Amino acid sequence: MLTTQQIWKLLEEVKDPEIPVLSLVDLGVITHVKVTDDHALVEMTPTFVGCPAMDYMKLEVENLLKEKGISPVVTISFKTPWSSDLISEKGKTALKKYGLAPPPSSKVFTDLEILETAICPRCDGENTEMKSPFGPTLCRALYYCHDCKEAFEQFKPL
Amino acid sequence: MTLALKELLYKMADDQLILGHRNSEWTGMGPLLEEDIAFSSMAQDKIGQSLALYTILQALGEQDPDTVAFTRNANQFHNCQLVELPNQEYDFSLIRHFLFDTAEALRFEMLTNSSYEPLAQLAKKIRGELRYHTLHANTWIKQLGSATPESTERLQKSLDYAMPFALGIFEPSPNEQELITTGIFEGEVALQKKWLAKVESVISQTKLTLPDLKSIKPELGGRKGIHTDHLQPLLDEMSEVFKIDPTAEW
Numbered sequence A: 001m002l003t004t005q006q007i008w009k010l011l012e013e014v015k016d017p018e019i020p021v022l023s024l025v026d027l028g029v030i031t032h033v034k035v036t037d038d039h040a041l042v043e044m045t046p047t048f049v050g051c052p053a054m055d056y057m058k059l060e061v062e063n064l065l066k067e068k069g070i071s072p073v074v075t076i077s078f079k080t081p082w083s084s085d086l087i088s089e090k091g092k093t094a095l096k097k098y099g100l101a102p103p104p105s106s107k108v109f110t111d112l113e114i115l116e117t118a119i120c121p122r123c124d125g126e127n128t129e130m131k132s133p134f135g136p137t138l139c140r141a142l143y144y145c146h147d148c149k150e151a152f153e154q155f156k157p158l
Numbered sequence B: 001m002t003l004a005l006k007e008l009l010y011k012m013a014d015d016q017l018i019l020g021h022r023n024s025e026w027t028g029m030g031p032l033l034e035e036d037i038a039f040s041s042m043a044q045d046k047i048g049q050s051l052a053l054y055t056i057l058q059a060l061g062e063q064d065p066d067t068v069a070f071t072r073n074a075n076q077f078h079n080c081q082l083v084e085l086p087n088q089e090y091d092f093s094l095i096r097h098f099l100f101d102t103a104e105a106l107r108f109e110m111l112t113n114s115s116y117e118p119l120a121q122l123a124k125k126i127r128g129e130l131r132y133h134t135l136h137a138n139t140w141i142k143q144l145g146s147a148t149p150e151s152t153e154r155l156q157k158s159l160d161y162a163m164p165f166a167l168g169i170f171e172p173s174p175n176e177q178e179l180i181t182t183g184i185f186e187g188e189v190a191l192q193k194k195w196l197a198k199v200e201s202v203i204s205q206t207k208l209t210l211p212d213l214k215s216i217k218p219e220l221g222g223r224k225g226i227h228t229d230h231l232q233p234l235l236d237e238m239s240e241v242f243k244i245d246p247t248a249e250w
Helices: A004-011 A054-067 A089-098 A112-116 B002-024 B033-059 B065-071 B090-111 B117-144 B149-170 B176-181 B188-203 B231-238 B240-244
Strands: A019-023 A030-035 A039-044 A071-076 A128-132 A140-145 A150-155
Touching (some): A004 A030, A039 A054, B002 B090, B002 B231, B033 B065, B065 B240
Parallel strands (some): A039 A071
């Protein structure tokens, strides 16, 4: 049987189906891993409650562990609620490289004014404008950059 | 205690499911692309949130979420009548969205302190998501509530029409006192008070006038399964595909 650390490492192979550069571990949706004599217990939590990719991600985790000969018990829980602060630094770098502005810290997100501007992931321009707090998926908002004149998306702070 | 808790969970889940369905009717029909996306996203949030609430109910011994969502008739639903009304023009949809989501955001905020742990955990999660809904509503109410004579007139008319139904949100459930005593939920009276303060603070930044609540008779009944003629056709449409083969694997 693998150790808890080895399972965490292994789970880095599973990517977010909508952002394929980001692993579920870096996204912060794997909240707990425990190894027992015969099972690997994995606790996951959705980014947004209505995230339609949750069942798919759970299945991917189960399949990977089974492939490695480990019997998985994967549960979905709100015990550790997901927040955009759970995205790792590595994850934030991957988001930017992918063209999505990483979320600002939700600690400064006391009011929604923080949403008014975001840093453009392409040109690092700060002269940007939020067009809509809703985008192509629940976790993204739409912005426009007045510096490079391109639309972009931000991974929403939550 | 379980009965009172189930009443609370059912009315919240039914509100979210029915308004989620109404929001989804804007998909492909929104007055501009961003609004189309916004109402579609809020639909997805609300239906997902209703699923999470029905899942808690299942753990308390109720049937599975699909059966509960797709096989009940109108008189078994406990949503307030506000959420079942047809979308009508965009001005009404916007006013309803503002009045309902202001209440719902405050309700989940209150429930973060619930003594019933599964609900408190879920509320901590949903609270953040609903911020985006109230941000959206407040932004448009402030803009269109002071824009042109047509926009303010339309919103005012919709506000006057929606207000009796909005007061129906706060129709107490039969066993509510138990929820208050046991610290599960502070109750509808406390919620309505917070809601009114919030609604007033946004409306006061526009040219709109809040109707005098004392002169309004609330449209009650939804929490007891009494609905307008609009709910059953909505349920028939929502469950049409499910009912073709309820045992199908999706």
